[in-house]
Amino acid sequence: MTPIWTPSHEVVEAANTTRFARAHGLAGHAELLRRSVKEPEWFWNAVVGWLDLGFATPYTRVLDASKGPEWAQWFVGGELNLAWSCLGGHAATTPDHEAVVAEREDGEVSSRSYRQLADDVARLAGGLRALGVVDGDRVGLVMPMSTAAVTAFHAIAWMGAVVVPIFSGFSAQAIASRLVDSGAVAVITADASTRRGAQVDIKATVDAALRDAPGVRHVVIHRHVGADVPWRPGRDVEWDDALGEAIEPMWVPSEHPVMIAYTSGTTGRPKGAVHVHGGLLVKLAQEAHFQADLHPGDRLAWITDMGWIMGPWATIGTHAGGGTLVVLDGAPDFPAADRVARFAERHRVNFLGVSPTLVRALKTHGRSAYAGADLGSLRAFGSTGEPWNMDPYMWLFDEVGAGRVPIINISGGTEVGACFLSCDITLPIAACSLGRPSLGMAMDVWDDQGRPIRDGGVGELVCTAPWPGMTRGVWGDPARYLETYWSRWPGVWVHGDWASVDGDGDWFLHGRSDDTLNVAGKRVGPAEYESALVSHPAVVEACAVGVPHRTKGESAWCYVVLRPNAAPDDALRAELVDAVVQALGRAFRPGAIRFADTLPRTRSAKIVRRAVRAAALGEDPGDLSTLEDPAALDAIRAAR
Numbered sequence: 001m002t003p004i005w006t007p008s009h010e011v012v013e014a015a016n017t018t019r020f021a022r023a024h025g026l027a028g029h030a031e032l033l034r035r036s037v038k039e040p041e042w043f044w045n046a047v048v049g050w051l052d053l054g055f056a057t058p059y060t061r062v063l064d065a066s067k068g069p070e071w072a073q074w075f076v077g078g079e080l081n082l083a084w085s086c087l088g089g090h091a092a093t094t095p096d097h098e099a100v101v102a103e104r105e106d107g108e109v110s111s112r113s114y115r116q117l118a119d120d121v122a123r124l125a126g127g128l129r130a131l132g133v134v135d136g137d138r139v140g141l142v143m144p145m146s147t148a149a150v151t152a153f154h155a156i157a158w159m160g161a162v163v164v165p166i167f168s169g170f171s172a173q174a175i176a177s178r179l180v181d182s183g184a185v186a187v188i189t190a191d192a193s194t195r196r197g198a199q200v201d202i203k204a205t206v207d208a209a210l211r212d213a214p215g216v217r218h219v220v221i222h223r224h225v226g227a228d229v230p231w232r233p234g235r236d237v238e239w240d241d242a243l244g245e246a247i248e249p250m251w252v253p254s255e256h257p258v259m260i261a262y263t264s265g266t267t268g269r270p271k272g273a274v275h276v277h278g279g280l281l282v283k284l285a286q287e288a289h290f291q292a293d294l295h296p297g298d299r300l301a302w303i304t305d306m307g308w309i310m311g312p313w314a315t316i317g318t319h320a321g322g323g324t325l326v327v328l329d330g331a332p333d334f335p336a337a338d339r340v341a342r343f344a345e346r347h348r349v350n351f352l353g354v355s356p357t358l359v360r361a362l363k364t365h366g367r368s369a370y371a372g373a374d375l376g377s378l379r380a381f382g383s384t385g386e387p388w389n390m391d392p393y394m395w396l397f398d399e400v401g402a403g404r405v406p407i408i409n410i411s412g413g414t415e416v417g418a419c420f421l422s423c424d425i426t427l428p429i430a431a432c433s434l435g436r437p438s439l440g441m442a443m444d445v446w447d448d449q450g451r452p453i454r455d456g457g458v459g460e461l462v463c464t465a466p467w468p469g470m471t472r473g474v475w476g477d478p479a480r481y482l483e484t485y486w487s488r489w490p491g492v493w494v495h496g497d498w499a500s501v502d503g504d505g506d507w508f509l510h511g512r513s514d515d516t517l518n519v520a521g522k523r524v525g526p527a528e529y530e531s532a533l534v535s536h537p538a539v540v541e542a543c544a545v546g547v548p549h550r551t552k553g554e555s556a557w558c559y560v561v562l563r564p565n566a567a568p569d570d571a572l573r574a575e576l577v578d579a580v581v582q583a584l585g586r587a588f589r590p591g592a593i594r595f596a597d598t599l600p601r602t603r604s605a606k607i608v609r610r611a612v613r614a615a616a617l618g619e620d621p622g623d624l625s626t627l628e629d630p631a632a633l634d635a636i637r638a639a640r
Helices: 009-014 018-022 029-038 040-051 084-093 116-130 147-158 172-182 202-210 277-290 310-320 339-346 356-363 390-400 478-484 526-534 570-584 609-617 632-637
Strands: 003-005 062-063 071-078 098-103 109-111 138-142 162-165 186-189 192-194 199-201 217-223 235-237 255-264 271-275 299-302 324-328 351-354 380-383 407-413 418-422 445-448 459-463 494-503 507-512 517-519 520-524 539-549 553-562 592-595
Touching: 003 071, 003 147, 003 445, 009 018, 018 029, 018 040, 018 199, 018 277, 029 040, 029 478, 040 062, 040 277, 062 324, 071 277, 084 116, 084 147, 084 271, 084 277, 084 310, 109 116, 109 147, 116 147, 116 407, 138 147, 138 172, 138 517, 147 162, 147 172, 147 217, 147 310, 147 324, 162 172, 172 202, 172 255, 172 271, 172 570, 186 202, 186 407, 202 217, 255 277, 255 459, 271 277, 271 478, 277 310, 299 310, 310 324, 324 339, 339 351, 351 356, 356 390, 356 553, 390 407, 418 459, 445 494, 517 539, 517 553, 526 553, 539 609, 553 570, 609 632
Parallel strands: 098 324, 138 162, 138 186, 162 255, 186 217, 217 235, 299 324, 299 351, 351 380, 380 407, 553 592
Antiparallel strands: 062 071, 098 109, 192 199, 255 271, 407 418, 445 459, 459 494, 494 507, 517 520, 539 553
């Protein structure tokens, strides 16, 4: 595909990719990518040295895959602490440089220097230790984006505990399920935040969640907006009171867990992807350095929440490289449509991460979303979460970025520890493409027989070798981990994305090959929708599928089969919508509730969501030979 953006000679010469390649005797990105995939141990070892990532005890072996690629271990024998590697050195060498800047919806701005942030982190870590939290304990993090959220993330890692970041917009039930699954002993949260001028009572939601999560012994509350909150003596602790005596970072083995990041599958409870100090640090530091081309002192912002992988990505990647992380709380188009543009202008952002969903929403405002804002500081947009549509992509590039700012589109996932594929600022970029495989990633596109596909053919996105940032399994369920990612072809990770590579070598994604919904860039399993629906006494069974949506990318259409005496009317429909919102949160409100007489099943009683989605959209459902009753699709087409 013809590129829409080509880097200048000056951009190429200044890029981190170019400097790294030449320092290792390579001509540029193409040679570097080839060698990084062919010699992964050389590459990842070189990254650690190049970025000076601070192993307290040097590792003796880069990779140990003796138990198979599924259980690969990296930087074996080394000891480090992810939070110290992000903060400790910079607090000593550039103590007054801004580490984090946060803007609330009401316009209030706060910031912390590297010295201040490192001190806050060490003191909060000491306070958690005084509360009885110990090495390896899981601590939930349910907070809006703020300096406190960043402090809490690092503090949990600093003391050797395991952070469990949870989307601050989730319902109590969704929060509880993640706290229970992880076995969290404490939660760090906020009193409230604001969204479109309305107060969102986060602490009250967490309190409701804890009724079903009795293992949580302590709740630390940061006064984000100064709201009154319910209080439970003996359990609840004010943020200021939790800032105890500073402690030294705990040096832990490279494979020591640092984060359980939840993502959704097609069946069952949400999956807790386990990440470790060494692998997650090295992978995210590498991505911020090369993909985002982040230089020391640069300012990076990603419009996200700490509960999604891009929150930790931005936090770890920016701080590992000595940059300034700039975060935004509240609605991105309130109180005015140009809030994001003015935010980037006000804070002199160099790299601004957005989702296709956000861009589609901003595009509805037209020029008022960006006109008048000085975006001269921007060197690149970042993008992830879902495939692009051409119109919003070109609007962002041509109008907002004036054809000057490239879109560094990346794709991977929570389980990947960041990205598989990425554009690079040293290469021409085709519209909507993902460029090439990320450095060090052995990516391919395979057909059903496990053969590589090129020239635009669509197949499964696979990774044929392990990498440092990969999850070390699904928390508490190793069998589910193996079944989900490694069961189709021996030793090959199958990610569940349809992908293609065109004749020019540009990679593209085409949606999920499994049934996971991607609502506004947030992955959620259909089972979570269906569980909420069948909890209603009128519902016998349910099926949720994702359908295209103009702004969200995908919206959930839910098909329900009712009990014989239930009335399929608007009142019941409203109750079912409310049941989903109560279970998952407002961000996951169904786009439609439809009443069907039956659902299409295989002979082993599994609902065939692929066929439901095709029938809903009037598309060819493909092979129906496994259906027990193909006529069941007529019930979907006739659904009210």
